[in-house]
Amino acid sequence: xxxxxxxxxxxxxxxxxxxxxxxxxxxxxxxxxxxxxxxxxxxxxxxxxxxxxxxxxxxxxxxxxxxxxxxxxxxxxxxxxxxxxxxxxxxxxxxxxxxxxxxxxxxxxxxxxxxxxxxxxxxxxxxxxxxxxxxxxxxxxxxxxxxxxxxxxxxxxxxxxxxxxxxxxxxxxxxxxxxxxxxxxxxxxxxxxxxxxxxxxxxxxxxxxxxxxxxxxxxxxxxxxxxxxxxxxxxxxxxxxxxxxxxxxxxxxxxxxxxxxxxxxxxxxxxxxxxxxxxxxxxxxxxxxxxxxxxxxxxxxxxx
Amino acid sequence: xxxxxxxxxxxxxxxxxxxxxxxxxxxxxxxxxxxxxxxxxxxxxxxxxxxxxxxxxxxxxxxxxxxxxxxxxxxxxxxxxxxxxxxxxxxxxxxxxxxxxxxxxxxxxxxxxxxxxxxxxxxxxxxxxxxxxxxxxxxxxxxxxxxxxxxxxxxxxxxxxxxxxxxxxxxxxxxxxxxxxxxxxxxxxxxxxxxxxxxxxxxxxxxxxxxxxxxxxxxxxxxxxxxxxxxxxxxxxxxxxxxxxxxxxxxxxxxxxxxxxxxxxxxxxxxxxxxxxxxxxxxxxxxxxxxxxxxxxxxxxxxxxxxxxxxxxxxxxxxxxxxxxxxxxxxxxxxxxxxxxxxxxxxxxxxxxxxxxxxxxxxxxxxxxxxxxxxx
Numbered sequence: 001x002x003x004x005x006x007x008x009x010x011x012x013x014x015x016x017x018x019x020x021x022x023x024x025x026x027x028x029x030x031x032x033x034x035x036x037x038x039x040x041x042x043x044x045x046x047x048x049x050x051x052x053x054x055x056x057x058x059x060x061x062x063x064x065x066x067x068x069x070x071x072x073x074x075x076x077x078x079x080x081x082x083x084x085x086x087x088x089x090x091x092x093x094x095x096x097x098x099x100x101x102x103x104x105x106x107x108x109x110x111x112x113x114x115x116x117x118x119x120x121x122x123x124x125x126x127x128x129x130x131x132x133x134x135x136x137x138x139x140x141x142x143x144x145x146x147x148x149x150x151x152x153x154x155x156x157x158x159x160x161x162x163x164x165x166x167x168x169x170x171x172x173x174x175x176x177x178x179x180x181x182x183x184x185x186x187x188x189x190x191x192x193x194x195x196x197x198x199x200x201x202x203x204x205x206x207x208x209x210x211x212x213x214x215x216x217x218x219x220x221x222x223x224x225x226x227x228x229x230x231x232x233x234x235x236x237x238x239x240x241x242x243x244x245x246x247x248x249x250x251x252x253x254x255x256x257x258x259x260x261x262x263x264x265x266x267x268x269x270x271x272x273x274x275x276x277x278x279x280x281x282x283x284x285x286x287x288x289x290x291x292x293x294x295x296x297x298x299x300x301x302x303x304x
Numbered sequence: 305x306x307x308x309x310x311x312x313x314x315x316x317x318x319x320x321x322x323x324x325x326x327x328x329x330x331x332x333x334x335x336x337x338x339x340x341x342x343x344x345x346x347x348x349x350x351x352x353x354x355x356x357x358x359x360x361x362x363x364x365x366x367x368x369x370x371x372x373x374x375x376x377x378x379x380x381x382x383x384x385x386x387x388x389x390x391x392x393x394x395x396x397x398x399x400x401x402x403x404x405x406x407x408x409x410x411x412x413x414x415x416x417x418x419x420x421x422x423x424x425x426x427x428x429x430x431x432x433x434x435x436x437x438x439x440x441x442x443x444x445x446x447x448x449x450x451x452x453x454x455x456x457x458x459x460x461x462x463x464x465x466x467x468x469x470x471x472x473x474x475x476x477x478x479x480x481x482x483x484x485x486x487x488x489x490x491x492x493x494x495x496x497x498x499x500x501x502x503x504x505x506x507x508x509x510x511x512x513x514x515x516x517x518x519x520x521x522x523x524x525x526x527x528x529x530x531x532x533x534x535x536x537x538x539x540x541x542x543x544x545x546x547x548x549x550x551x552x553x554x555x556x557x558x559x560x561x562x563x564x565x566x567x568x569x570x571x572x573x574x575x576x577x578x579x580x581x582x583x584x585x586x587x588x589x590x591x592x593x594x595x596x597x598x599x600x601x602x603x604x605x606x607x608x609x610x611x612x613x614x615x616x617x618x619x620x621x622x623x624x625x626x627x628x629x630x631x632x633x634x635x636x637x638x639x640x641x642x643x644x645x646x647x648x649x650x651x652x653x654x655x656x657x658x659x660x661x662x663x664x665x666x667x668x669x670x671x672x673x674x675x676x677x678x679x680x
Contacts, residue, residue, distance in 0.1 A: 097341075098341030100339070101339045101340070101341050102339075195341060195342075197341055197342060197344070224340075225340075225341075225342050230338065232330070232336070233335045233336065234335060234336050234337075234338045235335040235336065235337045235338065236338050236340040236343055236346055237337055237338065237339055237340065237343075238340065238341060238343035238344075239339055239341060240341065241343070243343055245343060245346055245348055246335055246348070247346070247348055252346060252347070252348075255347055256342075256345055256346050256347070259345040259347070260342060260345040263344075263345055
């Protein structure tokens, strides 16, 4: 059996794919407004609800041309309707070197593998309800960006992009994050998949949330960070800063767990204060657990 | 009961105990590199613990045990004072055990046959011409001083020594009716006869042989019927017919000039005072061939004129018969005053070797079981 992510199509384990049925991608900013689709929208596109006519441009599909109007006016017009599902979901994947960390108990299943799986799950949800979805890979040697789109071909582009993604380097500097501000529109859904160890990532999230973007985050932790099961001498190496620390695992366990739990609690408080929905995912858990926390029935009920 | 070691210096081998300890010492210097992104919340302990630790305790203990046992084996452990102090009853073969039991009031005693190996009284002793005094002396030296020894013997004792047995302890010497088993192969000495062949011209040595022959025979005794000894006093090669006699069981006595080329290795049978052989002999077929090494003249061999010549010649021709060794038991009770010997301590090496084999099997079982993770 291949490791997850070696083939383009298998980011989502079959068991998880079966459990994705009752999940729906929701945005609190679209709640309460009426519309044909799941989300309210003002943008134009193909759909049921007529919005306007516009002149034919090369490249428009022939079936979109209103032939009756052509008979009357001898010009090509294209019917445009309100788009039913105008929600754009941006999947932000932290591709810094710390994401390559994996558990000794399950080699090959790194934080980045889990992030890819989660991203593929969310893309699958968006595809099912007709939402657009795009991908941003964040790394200090350049932010890779896949513009949002809908449809199966967009999903294939998305999975292809995920497949080539590797974890290295550090969290990008604020200048490099400028495309984020240029491309992510107000009301868009932003899901950041990261370990949350970089202060920069929390910064970006709070600022995006303050700028009326719907921000969600899944903090991906390894089981070793949760339990610290080390015994004996270890040389702990931080892949991003290159720092090293020698120590006896058993001796450091209690203090690390206390400090790390405290740090996570503080981070959660910060995210809550900014109105950012967050979930924690540990590498030994099933992949749909954080999605259920973010998009589960409790939140989806508001759409019923 | 006390433990002693014959080679205490071998305990230096206990230094080998360090080997398994070193093998099992947890390799603490090895720092496994670990990727850990949450290093920010990890704080170095001021003083990491440097306690000596060992991997795989059960295996280590078994290996230490194995090494210690081997050192113990090298030190040759013996056990003093492990002997039983219950009274010992030895029964000579031929004695009725039921009568012996009835004769002895003591209830607690070790009953054994007075036979080689001292088998239990329930077993049947093997028939053997073992010397009873020798067995008694062996028994006496192997028993601790304070053990009382009771010996049951039949009325008549075979294989007795020439003098009374002298033991270190006072022996309760009980004579009960019974007969010792007959000897396995008892041969009665037959009167010796020698047929002398001399050439046409009378040989000078023949008269000495005849004189010896006459000396052997007592006056009233009839001449023996069958002749088993044949003296060949002719020079030159011995005829094939005579050689054939020798091969078929005859003892052939050759003159010094007679040639017998088929025998090359001669064993001296009679030496003079200077140590040189006078009569040599060798086996030939079922019989024997003997030869004089000197001419049968008083000039060459002065022993011919000695009075002991017939006796020596007879000894060379036939091995001397056993001395009489049958005595009435009542007259042959052992005397005290013999030397006492320290009891040989019990050697523990076979048991230790068994223990080592067990420990080794256990060690292999632990070391090769599939539950192990890494191999130190």
